[in-house]
Amino acid sequence: MSLVVAENIDKDYQAGEISIKALKGVSFQIEQSSFVSFVGPSGSGKTTLLNLIGCLDKPTHGRLRVADTDVSTLDQKQSASFRGNHIGFIFQDFNLIPVLTVYENIEYPLIMVQNVPVQERERRIMSLLEAVGMGEQRDKYPDQISGGQKQRVAVARALVTNPNVVIADEPTANLDSKTARMVIDLMKKMRDESGTTFIFSTHDPRVVAEAEIIYTLEDGELTGREAKGGTDDV
Amino acid sequence: MFNLLRIAVRNLRRYRRRTILTASLIVTGVVFVSVFVAVSGSFKNMMIGQITDSFLGHIQIHRKGYVASIDSLPLTMNLKSQAVKKIDEAIKGIPEIEAYSPRIKFAGMFSNFVETTNIKINGVYPEKEIKTAPLFLSRIREGEKIIKKGEILVPELLAKGMKAKVGDMVVVIATNKDGSVNGKQFRVGGILESVTGPGGRDGYIHIEDATEILRMDNMEISEIAIRIKEFSQLHETHNKLQDMLSKERTEQGKPIFEVHTWEKLSPFYNVATMIDMMTFFIKLMLVAIVLISIMNVMIMAVYERVREIGTIAAIGTLPGKILSMFVIEGFCLGLIGAVIGSILGGAIIFVINFSEITFNFGRQKGLILSTSVNPNDFLVISVIVIIVSVLASLQPAFKASRMDPVQALRHV
Numbered sequence: 126m127s128l129v130v131a132e133n134i135d136k137d138y139q140a141g142e143i144s145i146k147a148l149k150g151v152s153f154q155i156e157q158s159s160f161v162s163f164v165g166p167s168g169s170g171k172t173t174l175l176n177l178i179g180c181l182d183k184p185t186h187g188r189l190r191v192a193d194t195d196v197s198t199l200d201q202k203q204s205a206s207f208r209g210n211h212i213g214f215i216f217q218d219f220n221l222i223p224v225l226t227v228y229e230n231i232e233y234p235l236i237m238v239q240n241v242p243v244q245e246r247e248r249r250i251m252s253l254l255e256a257v258g259m260g261e262q263r264d265k266y267p268d269q270i271s272g273g274q275k276q277r278v279a280v281a282r283a284l285v286t287n288p289n290v291v292i293a294d295e296p297t298a299n300l301d302s303k304t305a306r307m308v309i310d311l312m313k314k315m316r317d318e319s320g321t322t323f324i325f326s327t328h329d330p331r332v333v334a335e336a337e338i339i340y341t342l343e344d345g346e347l348t349g350r351e352a353k354g355g356t357d358d359v
Numbered sequence: 360m361f362n363l364l365r366i367a368v369r370n371l372r373r374y375r376r377r378t379i380l381t382a383s384l385i386v387t388g389v390v391f392v393s394v395f396v397a398v399s400g401s402f403k404n405m406m407i408g409q410i411t412d413s414f415l416g417h418i419q420i421h422r423k424g425y426v427a428s429i430d431s432l433p434l435t436m437n438l439k440s441q442a443v444k445k446i447d448e449a450i451k452g453i454p455e456i457e458a459y460s461p462r463i464k465f466a467g468m469f470s471n472f473v474e475t476t477n478i479k480i481n482g483v484y485p486e487k488e489i490k491t492a493p494l495f496l497s498r499i500r501e502g503e504k505i506i507k508k509g510e511i512l513v514p515e516l517l518a519k520g521m522k523a524k525v526g527d528m529v530v531v532i533a534t535n536k537d538g539s540v541n542g543k544q545f546r547v548g549g550i551l552e553s554v555t556g557p558g559g560r561d562g563y564i565h566i567e568d569a570t571e572i573l574r575m576d577n578m579e580i581s582e583i584a585i586r587i588k589e590f591s592q593l594h595e596t597h598n599k600l601q602d603m604l605s606k607e608r609t610e611q612g613k614p615i616f617e618v619h620t621w622e623k624l625s626p627f628y629n630v631a632t633m634i635d636m637m638t639f640f641i642k643l644m645l646v647a648i649v650l651i652s653i654m655n656v657m658i659m660a661v662y663e664r665v666r667e668i669g670t671i672a673a674i675g676t677l678p679g680k681i682l683s684m685f686v687i688e689g690f691c692l693g694l695i696g697a698v699i700g701s702i703l704g705g706a707i708i709f710v711i712n713f714s715e716i717t718f719n720f721g722r723q724k725g726l727i728l729s730t731s732v733n734p735n736d737f738l739v740i741s742v743i744v745i746i747v748s749v750l751a752s753l754q755p756a757f758k759a760s761r762m763d764p765v766q767a768l769r770h771v
Binding site: 206209210212218220223234237286 | 672
């Protein structure tokens with residue numbers, strides 16, 4: 126069974142009196158442990174699609190199943206709970222909580238969302254801090270570390286809940302090429318170690334090159350699927 | 360809960376200047392209200408104490424209808440010995456009562472053999488009167504601090520007008536209930552300091568002298584003043600006494616007695632009520648200050664942290680927890696303001712007491728403003744501030760909890 130199954134998804138937005146079709150009849154499947162990238166020009170619908178897979182928004186039409194759950198039928202509370210247990214997020218601007226230290230930022234979803242016992246929390250956080258190379262920065266606040274370090278903390282925060290899927294919207298957009306490379310390598314390494322599926326959107330050709338499956342979006346339509354080792358038309 | 364508290368406290372520290380400014384506003388409000396409550400409350404209690412302990416007593420019992428015509432001091436409405444006996448029995452059955460004093464009150468003429476003026480006379484048992492109105496003796500400004508047979512304590516204003524001094528002989532003339540006019544010569548035993556309200560121009564004689572002037576074969580009592588052990592039990596004791604005495608009825612089934620607290624008998628009660636009203640409105644102003652300042656700060660906090668709210672919502676924080684996060688922030692602000700305000704208010708009240716500020720009230724001069732700090736007042740004010748802080752945070756917190764994560768994450 127595929128981890129993400131999208132069947133003929135439409136997403137319409139209302140901008141004043143004008144209705145904008147952000148996604149038109151999008152269908153795809155993503156398997157467990159994949160490293161998938163959605164590419165396309167600005168306004169092609171990448172972020173909208175990631176928001177739908179991340180259960181932050183609902184499709185106007187069509188069916189979307191994530192981890193065996195029809196996410197289009199969940200209410201606000203159920204959606205929040207589903208995200209907390211199944212989905213991790215990495216944001217373009219890192220979005221760490223400024224009043225919490227590196228350690229506490231990673232700890233946040235374990236306390237506030239999953240209620241994980243303290244010893245288990247500590248074990249998971251320390252292991253991830255070591256994995257992302259931030260062990261020595263654990264007591265620093267976000268404004269005391271660099272952009273690349275922030276994104277590494279964000280990767281650890283996304284993975285600490287053992288999610289099925291990590292959604293990363295332009296994760297390297299605010300990073301220099303060396304740091305971007307490091308973050309992509311880290312994401313791939315974490316995928317290999319934890320088996321978590323990474324789905325991200327990007328403009329960055331170096332990041333695209335690392336993806337195993339690349340979906341191309343244009344004007345809200347899925348126009349191509351490229352898997353390492355072959356290309357399909359959608 | 361601890362983690363929500365930790366985040367709230369850190370967010371307050373993050374916007375330090377704003378937090379200090381808002382907390383200062385609340386502190387100022389709490390200080391102002393607590394000092395006002397302490398000063399006005401002390402003033403009120405002191406004046407009530409002066410009035411009840413100097414002459415009025417806490418509760419008075421009369422024959423039904425007497426209070427309505429109290430200005431004319433009608434002798435026809437006095438309590439006969441049988442009625443007094445019933446009151447005696449009732450009083451003995453109430454352990455909350457500390458002392459009581461039967462009085463014969465009548466209107467008479469006061470003459471220094473040159474001039475004559477009218478006077479209200481109180482015939483009392485000295486020992487009982489002193490136990491019931493313990494400040495009575497302190498009102499005697501000149502002469503021996505005692506009421507002796509054959510002597511009269513003359514009110515200050517009347518003594519001044521009639522040029523009466525301690526040791527002078529005067530005559531008191533009165534009409535008894537049968538209409539016959541009687542007189543008796545008295546030595547001025549002392550000059551009485553005036554007090555606020557009715558009773559300020561009353562003279563005092565021994566009760567046996569009163570029966571002699573009024574030619575009473577059997578003593579008839581105008582009123583019985585009562586002092587209770589704990590002033591806080593005033594209404595309970597009054598109700599108890601009322602219940603016991605209301606059983607006593609005339610042949611027509613009408614009640615024989617009427618029982619009143621000092622509140623019904625002194626016009627100062629209206630002043631006391633006004634003080635209570637002012638205190639209420641001052642508290643209302645505090646509520647407004649806290650409500651506006653906390654709401655303003657929390658609305659700003661939500662507006663400034665929209666992306667942060669989007670992030671924690673995306674991560675999976677339930678709406679209820681986001682709401683709690685902001686409510687706890689408001690709660691902490693209120694708590695800080697209430698605690699610091701109470702400490703500062705207490706310190707100011709201490710300084711006021713230490714400074715021994717004096718003031719005049721009516722004809723009473725040089726009263727020392729002695730403010731009492733009731734921990735309950737601080738507790739009530741603090742609880743009001745904290746509750747209002749939480750209420751003021753609710754609307755912005757609710758808005759934050761209902762925020763659409765997609766919109767919030769897009770916010771710049």
